[in-house]
Amino acid sequence: MKAKIPVRTIERLTILCTILEKLDKDGVGHISSSELGIITGVQPNTIRKDINYIGQPGAEVGYNVKTLKDTIESGLGLKTHRKTCIVGLGELGATIINLPGFLGSNIKIEAAFDSSINRLETFDTNIPLFPAYRIEEIVRDMQIELGVLTVPPSAAQNVAEKLIHGGIKGILNFTPVVINVDDSKIAVRNIHMLEEFKILSALISFEE
Amino acid sequence: MKAKIPVRTIERLTILCTILEKLDKDGVGHISSSELGIITGVQPNTIRKDINYIGQPGAEVGYNVKTLKDTIESGLGLKTHRKTCIVGLGELGATIINLPGFLGSNIKIEAAFDSSINRLETFDTNIPLFPAYRIEEIVRDMQIELGVLTVPPSAAQNVAEKLIHGGIKGILNFTPVVINVDDSKIAVRNIHMLEEFKILSALISFEE
Secondary structure (H helix, E strand, C coil), rough: CCHHHHHHEEEEEEEHHHHHHCCCCCCCCCHHHHHHHEEEEEHHHHHHHHHHHCCCCCCCCCHHHHHHHHHHHHHHHCCEEEEEEEECHHHHHHHHCCHHHHCCCCCCEEEEEEECHHHHHHCCCCCCCHHHHHHHHHHHHHCCEEEEEHHHHHCCCHHHHHHHHHCHHHHHCCCCCCCCCCCCEEEEECCCHHHHHHHHHHHHHHCC | CCCCCHHHHHHHHHHHHHHHHHHHHCCCCEEEEHHHHHHHCCCCHHHHHHHHHHHHHHHCCCEHHHHHHHHHHHHHHCCEEEEEEECCCCCCHHHHCCCHHHHHHHHHEEEEEECHHHHHHHCCCCCCCHHHHHHHHHHHCCCCCCEECCCCCHHHHHHHHHHHHHHCCCECCCCCCCCCCCCCCEEEEEHHHHHHHHHHHHHHHHCC
C-alpha cells in the first residue's frame, strides 16, 4: 500500500496529468506552476504542494512536462490496467460503454450487466454481456476491479453489494443514491448529473 | 446579489437538499445532524456549519426535515426556474436531454443545438432544435441561463464563447477541456467522466 494522499490532491493531480499529456502531445517541453495555474484554474502554490506529495520537488524554474506527467502517472498508479464493468445498460450505461476516451486508456470495460434478458439480446457491442444475477461470479472470475453503477436508484445498493461480494475495489456511482459501503475497503466516486445542474443553478443565483 | 457562500458548501447543501426531499417523501419528519452525517458521509459539524450559512440556526435537537429542505431551497435559489440548453447532440447530449430527472424539476431544457443539419432533422424530441450557428441569437431571445457542453473537445471553447455572448450565466462542461471564461461572471461546472475513472483507479492503487 502506498502512503495516503488527500483525495482532493488525487483529483487535482489526475486532471493535471491529462493536461500534461495534451501539452506533451502539443510539443510543450517545459512549464511553470504559474502557467499550470492559468490552465487548470488552481493556485500555483497548491499545484506545487500537490506535486510534492508524489515526490517531485517543487521546481523554482518549472517542470519538464513529460517527466512530470510520468511521475504523476507512476505516483498515482495510473499506469495500471483496470478491468471495469458496467451494471445497467439504460441510456447512460450505453453511452458510457461507447465513450471514445477509453480507447488507448488503461481503463478497460471487460463486461456489462443488465437485469433485462431482452436488453442483453438486442444490445449491440463487442463487450461480453451477462445477466445481472451473475455479477458476483463474473466479477470474481474475471478479476474485475472497477464497477460502474448506471442502474435505477432502487437497485443501486443491492447491485453495489453484489459487486463488493465479487471483490470489486472501486465503484463509480451515477445513481442519485448514496450507497453505503465500507469506505476503508471500497473507493466510491459519485457523479450526480442532476445535482450538477442544481449546483450550477445555485451558483448563478449568487451572481444575480 | 446574495452574500457569497463557499462553493463546497453549495455543493454539500444541494446534495443535502435532494436527500431531505427523499426523506420528506418517505415520511421522515425530524432528523439530527448526526443522522444526516451517516446518510451523507459528511461530518455532522460540517453539516451544521453549512446550514448556518443559509440562516437556519444549528439545532441541538435536530431539524424539521421539510423546513430545512425549504430553507436550503430558498437560500440557494433552487426554487428558481432555469431555462437550459444543450449544445451537441452526440450520444452524451442525447442521453442528457432524455434524463427522467428533469421532469418536475426547475431545470427546463428549452433548446438544443447541433452543427449537423442531418442530426437535427433525424433527432426525435419535443425540444426545439437549432443549428449551432444560431446559438447566440436563440440564447438571447429565449433568455436561456444555463448551457450544457456536450460537443467535441475542439469545439468547446468556441461554443462556450457563443453561449456567453448570448448572455448565458452558467455552463455545465462535459468536455475534457478547461474552458477559459470570466469566472466573476460565468459559473462553470466540469464533469469529466473519463477523469473520474482515472481518479477511482488512483484511489484504489492506494489501497493495494
